[in-house]
Amino acid sequence: MADIFKEYEGKLPQKILTDLKQFMPAKASQTKIKQICEQVVKEYNESKADPGECIGNISAESIGEPGTQMTLNTFHFAGVAEMNVTVGLPRIIEILDGRKELKTPSMEIYLKKPHSQGTDIKKLALSIKETTLDDITSEFQINIVDLSVEIMLDKQIMKDAGITNTIVANALKKYTKGYNLKQQDDSFVIKSKSKDANLNDLYKIKEKLKPVHLKGIKGVTQVLPVKRDNEYLIITAGSNLKDVLKLDVVDASRTVTNNIYEIADLFGIEAARQSIINEVFGVIENQGLNVDIRHIMLVADTMCNSGIVKGITRYGIVSQKSSVLAKASFETPLKHIINSALIGEVDPLDSVVENVMINQPVPIGTGLPSLVTKIKK
Amino acid sequence: MSEIYLNNKLVGESQNPKEFVDQLREERRKGSLSANVNVFYDEATTNVYASTEKGRVRRPVIIVKDGKSLLTEDHLKRIESNEVQWKDLVEEGIIEYIDSSEEENCFVAFTPQELTPEHTHVEISPLVMLGLCSSLVPFGNFNQSTRLNAGSKNQKQAVGLYVSNYPVRLDMDVNVLHYAQKPLVQTIMHDVWGYDKHPAGQNIIVAVMSYKGYNMEDAIILNQGSIDRGLGRSTYFRPSIAEELRYAGGLIDEVSIPDKEVKGYKTEKDYRFLEQDGIIYPEAIVKEGDVIIGKTSPPRFLSSLDEYSIATATRRESSLGLRHGEKGVIDFVLITENEEGNRLIQVRVRDTKVPEIGDKFTSRHGQKGIVGMIVPPSDMPFSASGMTPDLIFSPHGIPSRMTISHLIELVGGKTGALSGRTIDGTTFQAESEDDLRNELLNNGFRENGTETFYNGETGERLEAKIFVGNMYYLKLKHMVTNKLHARARGPIQLLTRQPTEGRAKEGGLRLGEMEKDTFIAHGASLLLKERFNSDNTAVPVCESCGLLAVHDDFRNKSYCPLCSDNVEISMVEMSYAFKLILDEFKSLGIYPKLSLASKY
Numbered sequence: 001m002a003d004i005f006k007e008y009e010g011k012l013p014q015k016i017l018t019d020l021k022q023f024m025p026a027k028a029s030q031t032k033i034k035q036i037c038e039q040v041v042k043e044y045n046e047s048k049a050d051p052g053e054c055i056g057n058i059s060a061e062s063i064g065e066p067g068t069q070m071t072l073n074t075f076h077f078a079g080v081a082e083m084n085v086t087v088g089l090p091r092i093i094e095i096l097d098g099r100k101e102l103k104t105p106s107m108e109i110y111l112k113k114p115h116s117q118g119t120d121i122k123k124l125a126l127s128i129k130e131t132t133l134d135d136i137t138s139e140f141q142i143n144i145v146d147l148s149v150e151i152m153l154d155k156q157i158m159k160d161a162g163i164t165n166t167i168v169a170n171a172l173k174k175y176t177k178g179y180n181l182k183q184q185d186d187s188f189v190i191k192s193k194s195k196d197a198n199l200n201d202l203y204k205i206k207e208k209l210k211p212v213h214l215k216g217i218k219g220v221t222q223v224l225p226v227k228r229d230n231e232y233l234i235i236t237a238g239s240n241l242k243d244v245l246k247l248d249v250v251d252a253s254r255t256v257t258n259n260i261y262e263i264a265d266l267f268g269i270e271a272a273r274q275s276i277i278n279e280v281f282g283v284i285e286n287q288g289l290n291v292d293i294r295h296i297m298l299v300a301d302t303m304c305n306s307g308i309v310k311g312i313t314r315y316g317i318v319s320q321k322s323s324v325l326a327k328a329s330f331e332t333p334l335k336h337i338i339n340s341a342l343i344g345e346v347d348p349l350d351s352v353v354e355n356v357m358i359n360q361p362v363p364i365g366t367g368l369p370s371l372v373t374k375i376k377k
Numbered sequence: 378m379s380e381i382y383l384n385n386k387l388v389g390e391s392q393n394p395k396e397f398v399d400q401l402r403e404e405r406r407k408g409s410l411s412a413n414v415n416v417f418y419d420e421a422t423t424n425v426y427a428s429t430e431k432g433r434v435r436r437p438v439i440i441v442k443d444g445k446s447l448l449t450e451d452h453l454k455r456i457e458s459n460e461v462q463w464k465d466l467v468e469e470g471i472i473e474y475i476d477s478s479e480e481e482n483c484f485v486a487f488t489p490q491e492l493t494p495e496h497t498h499v500e501i502s503p504l505v506m507l508g509l510c511s512s513l514v515p516f517g518n519f520n521q522s523t524r525l526n527a528g529s530k531n532q533k534q535a536v537g538l539y540v541s542n543y544p545v546r547l548d549m550d551v552n553v554l555h556y557a558q559k560p561l562v563q564t565i566m567h568d569v570w571g572y573d574k575h576p577a578g579q580n581i582i583v584a585v586m587s588y589k590g591y592n593m594e595d596a597i598i599l600n601q602g603s604i605d606r607g608l609g610r611s612t613y614f615r616p617s618i619a620e621e622l623r624y625a626g627g628l629i630d631e632v633s634i635p636d637k638e639v640k641g642y643k644t645e646k647d648y649r650f651l652e653q654d655g656i657i658y659p660e661a662i663v664k665e666g667d668v669i670i671g672k673t674s675p676p677r678f679l680s681s682l683d684e685y686s687i688a689t690a691t692r693r694e695s696s697l698g699l700r701h702g703e704k705g706v707i708d709f710v711l712i713t714e715n716e717e718g719n720r721l722i723q724v725r726v727r728d729t730k731v732p733e734i735g736d737k738f739t740s741r742h743g744q745k746g747i748v749g750m751i752v753p754p755s756d757m758p759f760s761a762s763g764m765t766p767d768l769i770f771s772p773h774g775i776p777s778r779m780t781i782s783h784l785i786e787l788v789g790g791k792t793g794a795l796s797g798r799t800i801d802g803t804t805f806q807a808e809s810e811d812d813l814r815n816e817l818l819n820n821g822f823r824e825n826g827t828e829t830f831y832n833g834e835t836g837e838r839l840e841a842k843i844f845v846g847n848m849y850y851l852k853l854k855h856m857v858t859n860k861l862h863a864r865a866r867g868p869i870q871l872l873t874r875q876p877t878e879g880r881a882k883e884g885g886l887r888l889g890e891m892e893k894d895t896f897i898a899h900g901a902s903l904l905l906k907e908r909f910n911s912d913n914t915a916v917p918v919c920e921s922c923g924l925l926a927v928h929d930d931f932r933n934k935s936y937c938p939l940c941s942d943n944v945e946i947s948m949v950e951m952s953y954a955f956k957l958i959l960d961e962f963k964s965l966g967i968y969p970k971l972s973l974a975s976k977y
Contacts (some may be wrong), residue, residue, distance in 0.1 A: 356893065357958075358951045367903060
């Protein structure tokens with residue numbers, strides 16, 4: 001049987017071949033298998049897009065039309081305030097525009113056993129959550145007479161987060177060079193070593209200390225352990241995949257972030273492409289709509305084929321168009337025309353928009369082929 | 378110490394603001410202070426604000442003292458016998474007007490029954506919470522508010538007797554209904570407003586059922602017999618206005634039958650209705666293109682007056698014709714003078730509009746729909762008594778919209794018609810549904826308004842009992858004949874050479890961006906090119922410099938203004954809009970060079 005499949009390796013994609021092997025009945029005869037394979041090849045070739053098929057336009061319509069039906073902008077997690085995820089049309093626009101700053105960055109952290117079965121899941125989640133000095137401080141007091149800052153700590157919050165005075169002291173040391181750090185029972189007093197300290201400097205150091213990182217993973221502002229399909233995982237608000245993957249308890253093969261650029265940096269452009277597909281498809285499925293995945297794949301391919309993630313904007317992939325008129329017909333026409341005039345750009349007139357503008361057949365479908373005749377001499 | 382403001386200006390202080398406010402109000406009720414003054418005591422700041430300004434929205438309420446309304450039975454009797462009028466009640470201090478700020482200090486009861494000693498006022502009627510149009514919807518309190526709104530809005534567009542002196546008026550774009558009736562189911566506001574003086578609809582028999590699918594999606598079906606007897610028939614009036622304008626140099630427009638020499642002279646046939654004064658005669662039957670007022674204007678530019686031409690030949694034709702797609706009868710001709718002293722001629726055209734497929738009708742409950750089919754009376758479903766309905770309304774319009782008032786009016790109208798009286802459907806105080814049903818039963822009909830019906834074509838009995846009754850239906854002013862539009866050839870814009878836009882200019886129907894995309898998605902490239910060639914032009918292009926060249930038709934010779942005539946010049950087909958953008962580039966100092974290549 002294996003020999004027959006080998007024959008088809010160039011003719012069919014790997015996925016179809018493996019599927020065929022898996023679902024082929026064991027008792028099928030050699031000739032039957034051959035027949036089936038021939039039929040599959042035929043069907044496969046028929047399902048390919050024809051030359052001149054306007055796939056980009058069809059993709060745009062296929063994603064754009066369901067976009068008009070999308071509702072409900074944000075989805076809230078029950079129980080946790082300030083934790084919501086952008087979904088629906090705003091999220092799709094965010095992805096396709098290739099925004100660097102997401103509205104709601106978030107991760108889904110899968111865990112290794114035994115944590116994936118729920119062991120210490122809450123403690124683990126809390127250890128991932130970022131705690132800053134500001135979070136555990138009840139009050140910052142500036143003493144004008146002594147020229148010192150007193151940081152009053154909230155013991156209860158510290159206990160809940162598992163932070164001791166030593167951790168705080170160690171963290172503060174790095175940022176208080178040139179200052180005396182005095183530890184009291186539930187407060188720290190910071191005083192300048194130099195004699196000509198002024199109030200302005202004190203205020204600056206106070207502001208500098210507020211975001212000092214004490215514990216957890218930078219950027220993770222909220223954590224939420226959830227159970228999904230008999231397995232516990234942690235959903236976070238805020239994203240820092242690089243640091244999360246360094247943890248031993250994390251299942252690095254499945255943990256993801258919704259930030260495409262982070263994935264592109266960590267795993268490369270192919271992973272980013274897959275991530276775009278997953279995210280867009282996820283949103284559309286979430287809304288109960290149905291879009292063929294090949295449309296989304298095409299969009300992801302276009303966004304990634306230059307090696308870096310580029311959004312569908314006038315700065316992203318639209319700026320790569322070869323035609324001056326096509327660029328100008330998108331956004332900021334004057335800018336494109338002036339820049340092209342300065343360098344004397346030539347418009348090859350080989351895509352759709354510019355040919356519509358000059359009323360010539362667009363090189364798509366019936367407008368693509370042209371006739372060649374031999375002239376007798 | 379509390380501050381006292383008059384029209385937001387500080388005028389004094391008071392130790393006892395509450396007492397002061399009470400005293401002011403007492404004075405106002407007695408009449409020693411104008412009834413237009415309102416006082417407001419602000420609990421939060423203990424300040425007093427009195428207002429006498431114009432522009433405050435105020436409403437009348439009945440004053441209550443010690444839990445008793447000051448308006449007594451005695452007053453009501455005297456009102457009925459016309460001894461007392463509204464004005465007197467206000468002067469007597471029984472009714473007062475409160476504004477939005479004084480309202481804050483009042484405790485207004487909705488009905489006299491719920492009065493307690495704490496109340497300060499009682500509403501005259503629950504109906505006052507509605508506006509004029511909303512209170513004209515019968516049984517409005519049975520509806521969702523959105524439907525009440527829709528019902529009110531639709532009534533404003535109804536065709537009726539909008540004024541009774543319409544024959545001597547020259548209103549633009551108006552309709553008058555031929556056999557307008559006052560509604561069988563009325564509200565108090567119909568009496569108060571004098572609705573029977575300018576009604577806007579007709580009481581017709583409505584059956585709630587489907588008919589061959591031609592009343593799907595809010596469509597309605599009309600009975601041809603009813604239309605023949607005048608249902609929904611209306612007249613449309615539109616005046617045309619011509620003015621003898623004066624121009625610089627003592628030149629003036631002239632209303633007359635244009636001379637044949639005049640520039641732009643149409644044909645003799647077009648002017649056939651004009652009398653000696655150049656104006657059409659009344660009762661002439663006209664159709665599109667016929668001239669109503671013959672007029673000529675002086676030439677546009679005085680310089681074009683050269684010595685050799687005769688005076689009349691230089692004048693321009695500027696007659697007023699009937700617009701594209703219009704027809705009618707000349708109804709009224711008015712010759713007058715306007716404020717600048719110019720002679721003004723107005724000619725009103727009238728056209729009878731018989732209901733047809735596409736005309737819009739509505740009940741008073743936001744149940745609008747357009748005519749989907751007109752059925753001969755012989756084919757209409759009929760009841761056991763042989764009655765055929767005037768209109769068939771689809772039951773699918775009811776569940777999602779929940780217009781209960783529509784259904785109650787149907788029963789109410791039926792009862793009213795059978796008992797020969799009008800039914801009171803005033804919002805919040807209408808006749809009870811049970812009473813209406815009982816009365817219907819006593820008239821020998823099923824109390825729920827249903828009747829046995831028979832298929833109009835086969836005569837078979839319909840299995841379902843059909844809900845049928847009388848309703849007040851309105852014809853809305855949106856009629857197909859005023860909206861229908863299509864074009865194959867027609868006028869183009871001067872600048873772009875593309876078709877004009879809009880029905881009034883006989884414009885084209887735009888094939889827009891998204892429609893273009895569907896052509897592309899189908900790969901129908903050459904079809905798309907053909908659809909977009911409305912402004913196609915062939916222009917000569919110089920192959921040496923790539924700019925537009927010139928073709929001289931007299932000498933049959935092409936040349937390039939830059940490269941003289943020793944260069945290759947080819948005709949290139951492109952859209953005129955693209956030629957325009959090339960010109961704009963040039964005006965910006967950008968050199969748009971076309972490099973030509975053979976297509977094949």
